[in-house]
Amino acid sequence: MKRLRSAIIALSASAALLLPGTASALTYSPPTFDLVAKPGQVVQETLHLRNESPTPVTLTASTANFAGKADDDALGIPDFYPAEEVRDGRGLAPWISFPKRELTLLAGERAELAFTVAVPKNAGPGSYFGAVVLATAAGETAENVGVTGSAAALVLLRVEGDVIENLRLNSFSAPLLSSSLPVRFEASVMNGGTVHLRPYGEVTVKNALGREVATLAMNRLEYKSVLPGMARRYATTWQRKNVGDDASLLARQWQNFAFGRYTAEMKLRYGQDERLMIASTSFWVIPWLTLLILLGGVSALFWGLRSLLRWYADRVIRRHEKGT
Numbered sequence: 001m002k003r004l005r006s007a008i009i010a011l012s013a014s015a016a017l018l019l020p021g022t023a024s025a026l027t028y029s030p031p032t033f034d035l036v037a038k039p040g041q042v043v044q045e046t047l048h049l050r051n052e053s054p055t056p057v058t059l060t061a062s063t064a065n066f067a068g069k070a071d072d073d074a075l076g077i078p079d080f081y082p083a084e085e086v087r088d089g090r091g092l093a094p095w096i097s098f099p100k101r102e103l104t105l106l107a108g109e110r111a112e113l114a115f116t117v118a119v120p121k122n123a124g125p126g127s128y129f130g131a132v133v134l135a136t137a138a139g140e141t142a143e144n145v146g147v148t149g150s151a152a153a154l155v156l157l158r159v160e161g162d163v164i165e166n167l168r169l170n171s172f173s174a175p176l177l178s179s180s181l182p183v184r185f186e187a188s189v190m191n192g193g194t195v196h197l198r199p200y201g202e203v204t205v206k207n208a209l210g211r212e213v214a215t216l217a218m219n220r221l222e223y224k225s226v227l228p229g230m231a232r233r234y235a236t237t238w239q240r241k242n243v244g245d246d247a248s249l250l251a252r253q254w255q256n257f258a259f260g261r262y263t264a265e266m267k268l269r270y271g272q273d274e275r276l277m278i279a280s281t282s283f284w285v286i287p288w289l290t291l292l293i294l295l296g297g298v299s300a301l302f303w304g305l306r307s308l309l310r311w312y313a314d315r316v317i318r319r320h321e322k323g324t
Contacts (some may be wrong), residue, residue, distance in 0.1 A: 005161045026134065028134065031154065031223075032232065034158075034174050035156065036157075036160065039159060040123075044114065044116050045114070046114050047112070048110070049112040051105035051108065056104055056105065057102055058105075059105070059134050060134075061113055062133045064083055064152065065080070065090075070212055073233050075192065080152070090126070090128050093156055095118050095120070096129070096132065097116050097118065099122070108271070113134075124159065126161075126194040127159075127194055127227070128157050129196075130154075131153065132153045133152050135150040136150075160243070163195045164194045166191040167199060167275070169187065169268070169277045172279035174186070174283045176283055177283070177284045178284070179285075180249075180252045180258070181238060181239040181257075183258075184238050185203050185216070185235065186234070187235075188231060188232075189232050196225040197226065199234065199270040201220070202220070203218055204266075205262055205263070207261075207266075208260050241256055243255050250289050252315045258287070261282060262282065268281065293295070
């Protein structure tokens with residue numbers, strides 16, 4: 001129990017690093033299990049592991065519950081808490097068990113960690129949340145095995161029944177004025193239902209003439225669900241080239257050139273019935289430094305040509321007067 005509580009503290013402090021599926025010496029997949037089951041059903045799953053370090057690693061598996069943080073609608077970092085703690089009735093950890101809790105991986109070795117989720121017969125419909133926690137075995141330190149803290153694979157379970165799927169779009173926005181691409185589009189979604197949902201779709205960008213200039217995926221490749229009673233922000237970015245942060249303003253404007261008024265329309269789908277959320281916003285891109293330089297160049301060319309024509313005209317007049 002003491003080890004589990006230590007693992008929960010480590011997870012809470014470093015979840016942003018661990019959630020993508022990597023803990024310095026250990027890689028695991030998938031980072032998230034999204035399961036559907038009926039009351040009384042037993043679900044069997046497998047977590048795939050690989051020791052990336054040059055030394056053996058001994059791991060012990062345990063479980064934890066997690067919930068969303070009310071003030072974290074951007075990163076979606078889970079708030080882990082012990083398996084035996086009861087909060088909102090959505091804890092999944094007590095339902096998870098392991099045929100074998102401890103395993104040792106040699107350097108570069110792959111292994112599989114099997115676990116089962118036994119849904120109680122009286123489980124109510126809706127979503128439940130837990131995690132498979134991987135920690136170093138007792139007596140081994142993070143330094144000598146190369147594993148930093150603990151790692152967790154999230155388990156989201158939807159129990160079938162009379163559930164409510166209800167997402168509300170709070171906002172869809174973009175910066176009103178930008179000097180160059182990239183332009184970031186952001187949607188805020190609130191889940192008023194009883195199950196976790198993953199909205200996905202695209203943002204279509206059109207210029208002032210109505211011509212489509214870009215179609216951007218939003219939450220199509222990522223797994224970002226919004227938990228019941230929580231809000232979540234989703235974002236996508238429009239750019240032509242990936243310019244480094246150290247690039248000058250002129251380089252950013254020139255390589256990511258866009259000019260004028262644009263309109264972005266977002267379409268997000270969610271739920272078993274593929275319900276649709278639609279919103280749009282307008283914004284401007286004014287690459288002022290590039291325009292000033294171009295205007296300066298055009299002005300210089302205009303005055304140069306004008307001076308040349310004046311010089312040529314004066315020369316013709318002088319030759320004509322001389323001939324006369």
